[in-house]
Amino acid sequence: MNNNNNESNVANFPLLLGWVLKEKQKYGKKGAGKRITKKVRTILEGYFLAGNANKSNYYNAQDMHQALQKKVLEGEIENKDVPKISTIQN
Structure with missing residues (x-):
């Protein structure tokens, strides 16, 4: 009788077996x-500071991305x- 009760509890449990195992967890992988x-x-900090120092030199995210792409063509970064x-x- 006790065995039947355990089987029904396992069948009604909302989580899959093994959910508690560390390798199954999706959380706590900060910085992965x-x-x-x-x-x-x-x-990027240089572009940001240039915009702060002089508003006419303001870079938005697209401008910064394009400038980085130019640096790739120049061979400065990959x-x-x-x-x-x-x-x-x-």
């Missing part, structure tokens, strides 16, 4: 994505290091 390199970060426009905006 791609990071902006220090060189690119320094360049294409894989250029972040998306949405990343620059944030």
Whole structure:
């Protein structure tokens, strides 16, 4: 009788078996994505500070992305290091 009760509890449990195992968890993986390199970060900070110092030199996210693409063509940075426009905006 006790065995039947356990089987019905397992069948009614809303989570899949093994949900508590660490390798199954989707949370707590902060920082697992791609990071902006220090060189690119320094360049972006320069664009931002130029806009703060002089409003006529204001760069929006698209302008910054285009400027980074020019630096790729010049060989200063690699294409894989250029972040998306949405990343620059944030």
